[in-house]
Amino acid sequence: MESSENQILMLGLPESGKTSFLAALYHFVDSDVPHKTLSQSKYSKNTTYLNYIVSKWLNCELIGRTAESTGTSTKEVVLHLLDNRHGVKFDLNIPDMAGESFVRQYTERTWELDYKVQAENSDGIIMFINPGKVRAHVLIDEVSAALNILGDDEETEEIIDFDPEKSPSQVMLVDILAGHAETFFGKRQKLAIVISAWDEQIAGNKSPARWLELNLPLLHQYLITNRETFIYKIFGVSAQGGSIVKPDSVLTLQKISEPADRIIVQDEDNTHKNICAPIEWIIEEW
Amino acid sequence: MATDLETLKVCPQTGCSYNTNGLCMENNGSDCQFLQSVLKDELLVETEVDSRQDIELFQLASNQEIEEINIARITNRFPCNLIVLIGEPECGKSTLYAALFDKFNKGGCSGYYFSGTSTSIAFERRCHHARVISQNNQPKTERTYSHEFAYLHLSVRKMSLSVPSQHLLFADVNGEKYQAARNDDEEMQSLTLLKSSDHIFFIADGELLMNGGKKHSIKADVLKLIGRAIQNQMISTEKGVNLLITKWDKINESKKEDEVNKFLVEAIESKFPGYLKKTIHIASRSQNPEVIAGTGIEDFFELCLSTPEAVEYDYEDMIETLPKMRQFQKFKYQD
Numbered sequence: 138m139e140s141s142e143n144q145i146l147m148l149g150l151p152e153s154g155k156t157s158f159l160a161a162l163y164h165f166v167d168s169d170v171p172h173k174t175l176s177q178s179k180y181s182k183n184t185t186y187l188n189y190i191v192s193k194w195l196n197c198e199l200i201g202r203t204a205e206s207t208g209t210s211t212k213e214v215v216l217h218l219l220d221n222r223h224g225v226k227f228d229l230n231i232p233d234m235a236g237e238s239f240v241r242q243y244t245e246r247t248w249e250l251d252y253k254v255q256a257e258n259s260d261g262i263i264m265f266i267n268p269g270k271v272r273a274h275v276l277i278d279e280v281s282a283a284l285n286i287l288g289d290d291e292e293t294e295e296i297i298d299f300d301p302e303k304s305p306s307q308v309m310l311v312d313i314l315a316g317h318a319e320t321f322f323g324k325r326q327k328l329a330i331v332i333s334a335w336d337e338q339i340a341g342n343k344s345p346a347r348w349l350e351l352n353l354p355l356l357h358q359y360l361i362t363n364r365e366t367f368i369y370k371i372f373g374v375s376a377q378g379g380s381i382v383k384p385d386s387v388l389t390l391q392k393i394s395e396p397a398d399r400i401i402v403q404d405e406d407n408t409h410k411n412i413c414a415p416i417e418w419i420i421e422e423w
Numbered sequence: 424m425a426t427d428l429e430t431l432k433v434c435p436q437t438g439c440s441y442n443t444n445g446l447c448m449e450n451n452g453s454d455c456q457f458l459q460s461v462l463k464d465e466l467l468v469e470t471e472v473d474s475r476q477d478i479e480l481f482q483l484a485s486n487q488e489i490e491e492i493n494i495a496r497i498t499n500r501f502p503c504n505l506i507v508l509i510g511e512p513e514c515g516k517s518t519l520y521a522a523l524f525d526k527f528n529k530g531g532c533s534g535y536y537f538s539g540t541s542t543s544i545a546f547e548r549r550c551h552h553a554r555v556i557s558q559n560n561q562p563k564t565e566r567t568y569s570h571e572f573a574y575l576h577l578s579v580r581k582m583s584l585s586v587p588s589q590h591l592l593f594a595d596v597n598g599e600k601y602q603a604a605r606n607d608d609e610e611m612q613s614l615t616l617l618k619s620s621d622h623i624f625f626i627a628d629g630e631l632l633m634n635g636g637k638k639h640s641i642k643a644d645v646l647k648l649i650g651r652a653i654q655n656q657m658i659s660t661e662k663g664v665n666l667l668i669t670k671w672d673k674i675n676e677s678k679k680e681d682e683v684n685k686f687l688v689e690a691i692e693s694k695f696p697g698y699l700k701k702t703i704h705i706a707s708r709s710q711n712p713e714v715i716a717g718t719g720i721e722d723f724f725e726l727c728l729s730t731p732e733a734v735e736y737d738y739e740d741m742i743e744t745l746p747k748m749r750q751f752q753k754f755k756y757q758d
Contacts, residue, residue, distance in 0.1 A: 242483065243544075246482060246483040246484065246485055246486065247480040247481065247482060247483065248480065248481040248483060249478050249479070249480060249481070250478075250479035250480065250481050251479075253481045274525075274528060274550070274554050274555075274556070275554060275555040275556075296552070297556065299547070299548050299551040299552075301544050301547065303556055304543075304544075304547045305528065305547075307528070308528070308543055308547060311537075311539070311543070312486065312543045315539055316483055354527075354528070354529060354530045355527055355528050355537055358527065358530075358531060358536035358537040358538070359537060359538060359539065361536055361584070362536045362537070362538035362539075362579075362580040362584070362588060363538060363539070364584070
């Protein structure tokens with residue numbers, strides 16, 4: 138049986154959870170988790186990078202940001218997958234691109250030419266958002282009343298000049314998506330939005346879609362109003378399953394016998410451990 | 424890019440790609456004030472140490488203000504409402520743009536959702552000084568030293584999604600240009616965008632209208648500007664003009680609402696009967712608990728969107744046809 142080749146882009150600002158997701162995904166498709174829909178059909182030609190990030194993930198260690206030392210700031214990743222439901226093999230190309238590259242798309246207004254080709258040929262997009270790294274904007278009007286009540290009469294610090302790199306995350310993300318929409322040439326594209334580190338949000342009892350609506354309203358509006366361009370679905374995903382910074386949490390995570398059981402995925406109101414869910418949703422109509 | 428055999432112009436600004444492909448971040452081309460002349464040899468040394476020199480780059484649109492010469496990249500794709508804001512320097516124009524953009528940053532506005540912008544960085548620049556991150560203690564917006572003509576783009580869509588996105592182009596013309604137009608017929612006639620516009624707003628600084636020493640000159644300037652525009656047939660009674668009185672929170676705090684209205688609004692209505700269509704009181708920012716921040720922004724926005732020929736689209740039909748549609752340029756700038 139011949140494999141078809143498909144490409145999914147992973148977008149996200151720095152530390153948005155792209156690489157942790159990829160590590161957990163690679164372990165998941167390669168492990169003996171029962172009832173999974175996607176599994177690895179064969180090893181990729183070169184899995185040095187994947188093995189490195191999976192090793193870190195298995196040990197509950199910080200993976201670190203995607204290095205830019207290669208010059209192109211992109212790690213090429215190809216997974217050979219089997220869709221167990223239909224017995225169909227396919228290759229999935231998921232380049233892991235450093236978050237800084239996406240910031241540059243906004244601030245320097247450039248795309249690496251190779252990336253442009255990938256974008257034009259992509260079959261779907263996963264955009265990652267880490268709630269803990271979202272840069273919101275706070276208006277002076279909103280805090281001035283509170284400061285007046287507190288009697289804050291400190292002298293003004295030196296005024297900081299505008300720096301596009303400090304723009305609110307949602308403005309950057311909308312801009313990045315709009316740039317990609319230019320490459321669709323009128324066809325609709327599937328967009329899975331992954332709210333990462335979801336273990337920290339799950340107690341809030343809100344669906345991932347509601348979280349996005351409340352916390353990134355500009356992005357929420359953009360998605361709704363551009364439904365002729367993007368078919369989107371929002372997932373909450375904790376690839377690690379908990380904090381890998383707090384020692385107690387790390388110990389708890391390390392006690393779980395099957396590392397794939399650490400994974401938390403919320404898909405609308407359903408919570409499960411299938412980290413392939415965003416990919417399955419993207420490929421379901423291929 | 425090259426000016427002669429020995430020297431080249433280079434831009435030292437971070438983020439500007441003029442040095443690599445000649446595209447100016449400020450949209451000023453080879454006339455940009457930031458460009459510096461260097462010897463070719465010096466430039467070669469600099470490019471050799473650029474760590475990303477071997478990566479081929481594709482240039483995206485700058486998302487700064489759109490220069491008039493490039494405006495067709497929007498108007499060729501979408502029908503747009505052209506909005507012209509006329510006001511003296513520091514009248515609150517940039518603050519108004521910032522307040523409108525921030526409305527969408529927080530949620531929808533007047534039953535509309537944000538659906539995109541081609542000038543996100545230009546809007547962000549205007550918003551910056553009203554935000555805590557600027558460490559500014561007063562929510563005053565940075566004064567923009569704009570080009571003579573530059574545009575901000577905002578697209579919005581009804582929350583019902585019953586119609587496609589509507590596009591607004593705000594002509595951001597610097598105050599000095601209007602000062603010149605107030606005094607000179609030729610300068611006024613060069614403002615051809617007044618004729619092409621869908622809505623014209625005159626902005627009066629509300630704080631100055633309470634200043635006994637300055638309010639008379641403010642009124643005189645507004646009247647002269649309207650008068651010269653009428654004299655040169657740049658505005659008509661059909662389209663008329665609208666008046667925005669900014670910093671209304673301060674006028675309210677001083678209990679001078681009636682006084683200001685009589686002083687300016689009645690003067691315009693009396694001198695130019697039939698021309699003044701609407702007066703909107705604006706408080707983009709407010710530290711007055713009696714006037715909420717954003718007062719008047721929705722009225723301004725709704726007026727910007729209004730057109731005499733609003734068309735309701737069939738949504739299902741639109742999904743089929745929109746990608747194939749070619750929107751023709753609604754207005755053209757004139758030399």
